[in-house]
Amino acid sequence: MMELVIKGHDFIYETESVCRIFIGPEKIVTVKEKSENSERYLLAEVEKTPQETKIYLELSMNGKKENLSGEIRAEEASDEECERRIGVGAYRLFSKILETTPPWGALTGIRPVKIARKLKEEGLSDGEIISFFCDKYLVSEKKAKLLLETERRETAIIKQSTKESFSLYIGIPFCPTRCKYCSFVSHSIERAKKLIPDYVDALLREIKYTGEIAKRLGLRLETVYVGGGTPTTLSAKELERIMREVDTSFDMSAVKEFTVEAGRPDTVTLEKLETIKSCGADRISINPQTMNDKILELIGRKHTSRQMLEGYELARKVGFRSINTDVIAGLPEESVESFENTMDVLTSLRPENITVHTLSIKRSADFSENGGELFLNGGRIAAKMLDVAKPKLESAGYGPYYLYRQKNTLGSLENVGFSLDGYEGMYNVYIMDETHTVFSVGAGGSTKLKDPWSDRIERIFNYKFPYEYIEGFDEILSRKRKAEEFLNEASKQRGTDFRGKL
Ligand code: SF4
The missing domain is CATH 3.30.110.20 (Alba-like domain)
Structure with missing residues (x-):
């Protein structure tokens, strides 16, 4: 357990995130005063005077103690700058004691490519963007260059989205067995088999309802992603029912990509792949995670590298555009x-x-x-x-x-x-960049609504577990109605619909 001693500021989240670079999911307790005898702590103290802001950091761990301090002139001491300086300082202290320099430096956050894109839009050159990451956040040059490369290709995909574009995510939170490292909400089929028929029925209703909302709003479906869990845990018949419902409920004429995650190769059969393909999917995921059988066994994947190769070969034979x-x-x-x-x-x-x-x-x-x-x-x-x-x-x-x-x-x-x-996976770019609205159906997902005129984002959560989803289905529909209200409101405020018609 590590104590995070915060004094004179409230940059708790950012400071904690930097600690996590080095200590991962270890318990962190935030306190105002260090406990007596504590030997594992990070103290982050800020003191403001009219002239300057003083920062003092002290890290104690593994029998070592290091500290550093610095000042920021009052006119430069914005919250953002104080937060950055604390993060960078904490990174330096951890690096010194643990003798390691993780390559993303003190940069935290899920979407660093978005920062690169914003800097580019502000007119910074590639060199200036690299300096920004390397100098301000101690990111390695290799990672900064990776951001720029990724940004170029992401942006080309993002440009294909317009104000009326949206994507659809369908969640199937079942897997044949549970992998040891899994962090998703996914039920092993042994435990949850009896829930599947009711789950599929509810899912069909939600797909239909969401299709009606999309039609009323005049939105255009661009990409579909069936994920999980492992969707191919379901039978070919169940997959067909779901995919046919998508086809009848939505206008599929503009869909550019339709992915189904087969995920675990042990669920892949020719019948399922042919069904998936004939129902309109053009992209499939078959995931080995490693081709080392010993490791596969160790992590509880319950399939072999050979099964992955066989599944892959079948998918090629069936003729998916992208695997x-x-x-x-x-x-x-x-x-x-x-x-x-x-x-x-x-x-x-x-x-x-x-x-x-x-x-x-x-x-x-x-x-x-x-x-x-x-x-x-x-x-x-x-x-x-x-x-x-x-x-x-x-x-x-x-x-x-x-x-x-x-x-x-x-x-x-x-x-x-x-x-x-x-062959870039378009859905992945849209969901990560938050380019447009993503309607999510099924348990475990969240609908991410995006007002295309103001970039305002709102999330509406579905229930996490399949049994809650089945039992609380009316609540799910009422949450979906809120999604429609949000988007209607956005277009009303603009005095135009999503296609730009007044
Ligand atoms: S296949 Fe994926 S979702 Fe399913 S148990 Fe394994 S890691 Fe979790």
Whole structure:
């Protein structure tokens, strides 16, 4: 447990986020005064005078203690600057004691590409943007360049969206079994099988209702994503019912991408793939996470690398336009060489997309032993894996097209979608950039409403668990009505509809 001692300011969230770069999900307790005898703490103190703001930071951990202090002249001491200086200072102290420099520096937040895009829109050159990240937040040059590369390709996708565009997400929160590292709400089929028929019935009603809202608002559906969980846990018949309902409830004429996540290769059958394809999906995800069978067993994936290859081959045979494969860097006990081998196998298959995730830690207990050394070491190994992956992917013709960061990933590292040119996963870009409204149906999802004129965003949450979703379905519909009201209000304020007609 680490104490976060906050004095004279309220930048708690940002300071805590910087601690998490180094200590992951370890418990952090925020206090105003350090407890007596505390040996594991970060003190962040701010003192304002009319002339200047003084910052004092002190970190004590693993039997070591370091501090630093600095002043900001009053005219430069905006909240943003104080927060940044505390974050950078804390990063320096952790780096010194733990002798490690995570490559994203003190930069926190899920969407760093958005910052790069904003700076570009403000007129900064590539060099100035790189300096911004490297100088102000101690981001490594490699990561700053990765942001710029990703930004270029993301922006090309974002430009294809207009004010009337929206996307649809369909959540299927069931999996054949539960993987050990899973951080999603997903029920293993053994436990939840009996819920599936009622779940599918409710889902069909919600899809229909959402389709009516979209029609009334005059919105245009651009991308559809069926995710989970593992949607292919359902039978071919159930998948067909869901996808047919999408087809009848929405105008599909402008849809540019329709993804179904097969996720776990052990759920892939020819019948399901053919059904998915004949119901209109053109993109599918088959995810090995690693091609090392020992590691697959260790993480409870309950499938082999061979099943992944067979599933992949079937998907190719059925003729999907685009196949994505996910891998995870930093899986427990996986070596850099083993990860490298996974990348070699995948690039030789030539899926259109390869998404490289970094392991996100959900159980603090597993990683906080020995003063968090396991977390730090995992971060170092994962960083090496990502360093290996990028050049490999690039020389095989893949480039980064979307990037996001998550809480508690090893080394605070990123997740990056790589694709062959022209095969960028559009939904991924839209959801991450918050480009347009994404209606979400099913348990576990949240509808993200975007006012295209003011960039105002509002989220409406569905129930988390399938049983709540089934039982509280009327509430779900009333929340959806609020979504319609939000978008209607936005267009009324503008005096125009989403197609620009007065
Ligand atoms: S397949 Fe994905 S969602 Fe399902 S249990 Fe494994 S990690 Fe969780």
